[in-house]
Amino acid sequence: MTDSIVAPERDPADVPAFDHARAEAAVRELLAAMGEDVEREGLRDTPARVARAYAELTVGLHQRPEDVLTTTFDLGHDEMVLVRDIELWSMCEHHLVPFTGVAHVGYIPSTSGKITGLSKMARLVDVYSKRPQVQERLTTQIADAMTDILEARGVIVVIEAEHLCMTMRGVRKAGARTITSAVRGQMRDAATRSEAMALIRSGTR
Numbered sequence: 001m002t003d004s005i006v007a008p009e010r011d012p013a014d015v016p017a018f019d020h021a022r023a024e025a026a027v028r029e030l031l032a033a034m035g036e037d038v039e040r041e042g043l044r045d046t047p048a049r050v051a052r053a054y055a056e057l058t059v060g061l062h063q064r065p066e067d068v069l070t071t072t073f074d075l076g077h078d079e080m081v082l083v084r085d086i087e088l089w090s091m092c093e094h095h096l097v098p099f100t101g102v103a104h105v106g107y108i109p110s111t112s113g114k115i116t117g118l119s120k121m122a123r124l125v126d127v128y129s130k131r132p133q134v135q136e137r138l139t140t141q142i143a144d145a146m147t148d149i150l151e152a153r154g155v156i157v158v159i160e161a162e163h164l165c166m167t168m169r170g171v172r173k174a175g176a177r178t179i180t181s182a183v184r185g186q187m188r189d190a191a192t193r194s195e196a197m198a199l200i201r202s203g204t205r
């Protein structure tokens with residue numbers, strides 16, 4: 001593969017605003033390419049609807065991780081914090097169909113004990129999910145943002161997801177789950193990592 005999984009992150013300031021007119025024209029073309037009658041009643045508003053839907057599904061291209069990891073508290077807490085089973089919906093950049101599953105995000109705060117609001121970790125997952133993605137990049141981006149912005153001493157991110165491009169088309173293997181992980185800093189320590197994995201697995205239903 002020539003394209004890097006860990007593509008350099010684009011500054012959201014450099015990403016042009018979602019072009020609704022262009023997206024509508026493209027959807028109209030796609031429908032025409034399918035042989036559909038784009039003027040029939042049921043499809044008349046579809047290009048505009050799809051454009052709005054894709055604007056929503058890619059809103060993360062315009063968001064910065066540092067804008068969601070804003071609320072930090074210096075609690076002096078220096079033990080592991082882990083939020084498990086954060087629901088995620090993203091879009092595979094190869095087929096533009098969803099992949100969905102859960103993210104588990106854990107970290108060991110900085111030596112100063114800088115922690116973030118728990119909901120902010122879920123918001124961070126959303127920022128990176130709402131873009132054309134591959135699961136590996138999504139995983140590393142979340143881990144790197146936690147490390148850089150919170151100055152976390154250790155981070156673990158595990159994502160379990162089902163890709164609709166493998167389920168509803170192509171190889172058609174419903175139920176196959178892809179698991180990716182990214183581990184940083186002190187979380188690489190064998191004992192700490194197994195503690196985190198045990199906490200994540202304790203939720204396996």
Ligand SMILES: Nc1nc2c(ncn2[C@@H]2O[C@H](COP(=O)(O)OP(=O)(O)OP(=O)(O)O)[C@@H](O)[C@H]2O)c(=O)[nH]1
Nearest residue numbers: 092093094095133134135136163165166169170171
């Ligand atoms: N590594 C990785 N691969 C993905 C992800 N999402 C989709 N893919 C894969 O991307 C690949 C694209 O392969 P291609 O051969 O170019 O496309 P294709 O002919 O549609 O492939 P099939 O899905 O096998 O029919 C497929 O194997 C997908 O399963 C992801 O998040 N990570």
Ligand SMILES: [Zn+2]
Nearest residue numbers: 092094095165
């Ligand atoms: Zn795909």
